[in-house]
Amino acid sequence: MSALGTVYGVILNVQGALEALGDAVNTAPYKAPPKAPVLYIKPANTFLPGGGPVGAPDGVEELEVQPTLGLVFGRTASRVSEADALDYVSGFLPVIDVTVPHASVYRPAIRQRCRDGFLPYGAVAAPTRGAVDVRVQINGQDAGGFSTGDLVRPIARLIADVTDFITLSPGDVLLVGLGVGSPRAKIGDQVTATLSGVGDVSCTIVPEAQIEERAA
């Protein structure tokens, strides 16, 4: 497993995700639909290379487990045009973006999204052409996902919009979006993200205290 640089993700980038918020986008606190990509960062403490146990904090019954595709950058990307954008991507990464479920996206969800081990990821694969089918199974049952053919900002456009103000360095990763709906896993569940033509990654949900005991 290669070490990752900075990992950026984007919400509301799969068709239907914004619509699922309904009229709320026009009322407080949002007041208007988003204009720029709605980005977040998954910091280094969340990295779980190869997958494995993910800790649910005390009092949290279920974790949201969103499968997604990570674009791994092979060279420095700054103010990249949409036409050239894909030239900067050297790998595709299967990822499960884990969060403590939260309804509001008004404030950055650091406490929910950035807990230790909340980003299981698999092996980097060569980029493929055409849409990638991104699915998650919980205990073997399909629990959601999306196709990269259904992105609001397709991959090239997303890269152009992000690198307009953020320089991405080799090893940095951009997660392309999260599906509509909220796949949830509880303690003991086995979660696998499968990306067509890319690969997969799995994690199991355990009590957070169990992971701390192991680390101690």
Place this chain on the structure above:
Amino acid sequence: MKRARVAYAGQVYEATPHDAGLKLADGRVVAESDVVWLPPVANVGTIFALGLNYADHAKELAFSKAPEEPLVFLKGPNTLLGHKGVTRMPADVNQMHYECELTVVIGKTARKVKRADAYDYVAGYTVANDYALREYLENYYRPNLRVKNRDGCTPIGPWLTDAADVADPMNLKLQTTVNGKVTQSGSTKDMIFDVPFLIEYLSSFMTLSPGDLILTGTPEGTVYLNSGDVIVTEVEGLGALENTVLRDDDYYGKAQ
């Protein structure tokens, strides 16, 4: 002890203050004008920043009540810039302001740290200027990355000052000048969530590592800037961090 990281004659050096300029780690004394200042922390990890962490600033931004939980957001390493750097002001922006902030540098791995022990995990302190571009504010994961995560929008430095040399980090004067005129002054004693609280809070749900930074927020007194303005953000005892903002035509050159 205060340390900087500077580029001089083709190499990066650790440097300390000297009457005649800067003393490089190899003993050479060089003029300040001959070095390029880099962010003072070599291997920066996760960068945390605080919004609305001074009651007066929250009021200034028309938030009627102080937050009950820290408003934390993250920044990527692309945002950092050394002392005397230049920060871009996009052509369509007229509401760009500085934010003078005490910055904590984490010194050892911290997990579920109690408030009483929090200072044991601090390596030192520096100064940051956490620029914001208010035209780009949107109400999704606010403050959104287009406002706060831009290349070079977070000057930091000039020095990393050892924690042992800062008697009370919660009683330091903060001051910003724009072209030499004082526009912001405050004190870290007016923080809503102080440094020990922030370390306890963050380490309660995530592991902090050496090189992680916590930018602790800014008091009132932010004003909008113009191209060419020279902004100096200073924290008592830590140093004065200078930065210049340039609008696109000057930043990229008229050719673009």
